[in-house]
Amino acid sequence: MRKELEKYFDRLWPINRSLTGDGNRETLKILSELVDLNIIEVPSGTKCFDWNVPPEWNVKEAWIKDSKGNKVIDFSNNNLHLLGYSIPIYRKMGLSELKENIYTLPDQPDYIPYATSYYKEKWGFCMAHNQFLKLEQDEYEVFIDSSLNPKGSMTVADVVLKGSSEREILLSTYICHPSMASNELSGPLVSAFIYNQLKKMPNRFYTYRFVFIPETIGSIYYLSSHGEELKQKLDAGLIITCVGDAGNYTYKKSRQGNSLPDRSVEIVLKQTEDNYIIKDFCPMGSDERQYCSPGFNLPVGSLMRTQYWEYPEYHTSRDNKDFISFEAIEKTILKYLEIINVFENNFHFKNTMPFCEPQLGKRGLYPTFSSKKSNTAFVSTMMWILNLSDGTNDLINISEKSKISINDLIPVLNKLIEEGIIMR
Amino acid sequence: MRKELEKYFDRLWPINRSLTGDGNRETLKILSELVDLNIIEVPSGTKCFDWNVPPEWNVKEAWIKDSKGNKVIDFSNNNLHLLGYSIPIYRKMGLSELKENIYTLPDQPDYIPYATSYYKEKWGFCMAHNQFLKLEQDEYEVFIDSSLNPKGSMTVADVVLKGSSEREILLSTYICHPSMASNELSGPLVSAFIYNQLKKMPNRFYTYRFVFIPETIGSIYYLSSHGEELKQKLDAGLIITCVGDAGNYTYKKSRQGNSLPDRSVEIVLKQTEDNYIIKDFCPMGSDERQYCSPGFNLPVGSLMRTQYWEYPEYHTSRDNKDFISFEAIEKTILKYLEIINVFENNFHFKNTMPFCEPQLGKRGLYPTFSSKKSNTAFVSTMMWILNLSDGTNDLINISEKSKISINDLIPVLNKLIEEGIIMR
């Protein structure tokens, strides 16, 4: 899987993504090789609650030349060099005027910052502070060949993978950052590969909805068109972001605080990881801000590796291929699938013989010879399941109360379901 | 304010207060200069639930003289010398008979104790144990010119300061102890000065009820006449007692344990004080015993400085002007006003745009330029308020969940209310 991941990473890396534009179209086209994407063009100006879809932004070329004609900065080298949503400009100017439109990180002088000005018309460049310090008094030629088209559109995509139930699981990721690795490309990659695995899984109970959107305005649009449906159908959702590095998992809970994803992720991490972080919901962050706004309050959390804000490379040119690990990304995909396995098995089980214990011996499930040590792990797992399957406990409750891991419970549950003693 | 406090303290100090009598009338008359008191005379014998208002007690003179005519003890020097509710006597007697009617504190030999016998007819004197030890064999002349008038009355007072709502806040204090400072005079003084401040406050939401009564029988009378009304209207009440010294605050919770005053006082102390004590309700103490009796169970707690029972000067002649601090009393008044400010702002707020976030940028409330560190304290305070204002959270909940202090929340809340995004 790692080779495949890297191949897609390398193809997606150089593309200039933003809220809108051809880069987003190209990204979704490549992801379509993995996911049966339904691609939607949302016209600029479309009203979504309190917001409007912005004009479509595209860039052909952007650079600064010194008086000798040397390119001081070139968008074609690194798309972070251009302020997101820069308006076009072609003009000569002195150093002092130029400096007012250049953004740097004095504390991280070798990193190019990532900056945007989506909702105020502005032009600008970003560069390493050390390079900035070397700029000399000169007359500079500034050229940004960008367009902001009010008749354009915002490109989003989704796909619904039907299960036997209409109840839904949402996996939402974003596609609006230019060349950054953990805080962007890891998200759509993990999401696409989960889709790929899930598609092969037989007898899915849940219906899975995958969403690929630009952050904030994308989820606001998606909720304006699908919010009521999600309110009716959604049992669990996860925002997939910052899943590229090999750091410990961080789970940010949904606003509800005890929803299905909260309980499922927490028990899986507890039973399979030595170190991990669980954070309460807070209304700053990624698209959970919209999914968990008070009018929707959907059961949507976010399972990350190292969280945005928490690593120095965040929102800079150093959140690149060196920062991430394809081995870790593969493990993250498997962890997501393990959590999905909890969703798929988390029924409120019912003992069909709830009055006293069934006679397990005559079914070959209980030792006929009794001495000091007859309680095997298999017997006590059965006993816990039988005792707790009163229709009020789901798989997670049974695991918590019995202190038997989910992975140990599922095969015994299946055996008892097969024997007709337990019903889902 | 301190000078003013001290001036009133000095005038009230020498007055002999008790359950009834002219001392209580005089006390309320002086307090009337600060508070628009409604003074009520409740006839002796009036039935209040299981109790009857006692006869009215007044004292003209009380002393003990030795055989040489020297006054060994004189009520006019310190009104603690006389057992509260002493019956009249004029008789000569030997030392041994006299001693049976003298009360001292052997463990605190320089302190005159405070003692009463309200409901059993008795005469007696209180004195410092060291003085008591010096009493010689002699014939003593004992004179108590007191009266217990079954046709008298008990004097109580209240005042209701109307707000825009009929919902009420109760501030109750007592006026039945003779010359003691923290455990008596600090209470009516703090209460009167709070009234004074509140009266000036524009747009009060709550209606405030101030009550000045003798302890126990006073609150039993007040509940027998106003209990049902309080049950209907009361949102919060505080017993103001032992607020004279500079010790840490002690808050004794209401019987409900999680009522509005409990939550408000606790969050204010937590966010503004380094050291303080929160105690669960117990049915021993002051007038909360009556307000929180099971038939009423009103939301009434008690915010003190050092609690009764917890300081050695309690109920002795040393609970005097030296024990208290007018600077501390002023701070206590401000602390009460801070708590009242929580009451006044503790609405269940509603976000008028609950579906996704409102676009704050177009209202000038959000930075248009986005880079690594765009989340200012102002932005995250807004985000918390917007997210939690779903009609189920009040100001205190929002502060607890967001970990943003009440004082930091209120101005941002007001800004959002002004913008029409949040409603009370």
Added chain:
Amino acid sequence: MRKELEKYFDRLWPINRSLTGDGNRETLKILSELVDLNIIEVPSGTKCFDWNVPPEWNVKEAWIKDSKGNKVIDFSNNNLHLLGYSIPIYRKMGLSELKENIYTLPDQPDYIPYATSYYKEKWGFCMAHNQFLKLEQDEYEVFIDSSLNPKGSMTVADVVLKGSSEREILLSTYICHPSMASNELSGPLVSAFIYNQLKKMPNRFYTYRFVFIPETIGSIYYLSSHGEELKQKLDAGLIITCVGDAGNYTYKKSRQGNSLPDRSVEIVLKQTEDNYIIKDFCPMGSDERQYCSPGFNLPVGSLMRTQYWEYPEYHTSRDNKDFISFEAIEKTILKYLEIINVFENNFHFKNTMPFCEPQLGKRGLYPTFSSKKSNTAFVSTMMWILNLSDGTNDLINISEKSKISINDLIPVLNKLIEEGIIMR
């Protein structure tokens, strides 16, 4: 009581008990001297939910002789030597065949294990591992004169001791283990002696049901015939087992986790014992497995001394008279009676004068002289009871909230009931 306990122990010890058989009849006949037992014969084959009552097992003789005619093992020396429910056999065989039917404990080489094969036809012997190692190559004569009668019956017994209420307390113990002391005989003995004490108690509120049954199949039978009645009437039940030694008490909670027995045993142990263990319910153990099966979910816990599984002598020949203490058994009986006293007094009390405090002084319940230290333990106990008796708190709640022990509360409660201030 100790002498009496020992006398009955010695008579019951040698009897060979099992699921069925004459040993059980004889055991119940001896216990009938102490308890007014209602003895029931349940025919073999009787269907009880998923189970059938097994054939009746009786043993006349059982031994192994070597070729010289020496008895290597003899059931008449220790009834543990015979595998429970052994089928009959009379045959000669070599050592290797014999060994396949001998059970030992290699880790406890001097102990004879206790083993059974109730539901699979089998013969076998149990012996100390050290003796087993000394068996030589020889031709052995094996004789088991047992019978398994499909037309026999299972013998169980109960008795219902009426109280003024139809609400019930269940005390259940088992009578199916051969000669073992703590994990068998201590249970029926403690149960019988509790019955004896309770019978003498006047004005019992509760109706008490005592049940003496073989473990598992006995309780399954009992629930198949009395389960619905118990569901209607039962307020508390306790399984009496492993109560013979002097170890700390272990209480295993009912499945409900906060039922009357759970709360009562916990508060009594907390207030009277320095060291004790409280365990959550688990579906392995004794007859609580059936009483607490999800279809019944009865409020049944188990108060033991050292729990089964937790002592090395468990289910071996060393769980004998040396292992137990009649002094400890007597204390255990008293502890059970203390818990029963909580059941009997655990009403939701009501203050008949809930508006303010009643005037206790005029009833002689309150000091008329008031000074610094008027709050005696008696007064504060009254105040707590008066304040909490609002019909929502029972005795246990009052004790927990007031931190006053049950033993200190009961006399003051009775005084207030006598005065008509508190009602049950």
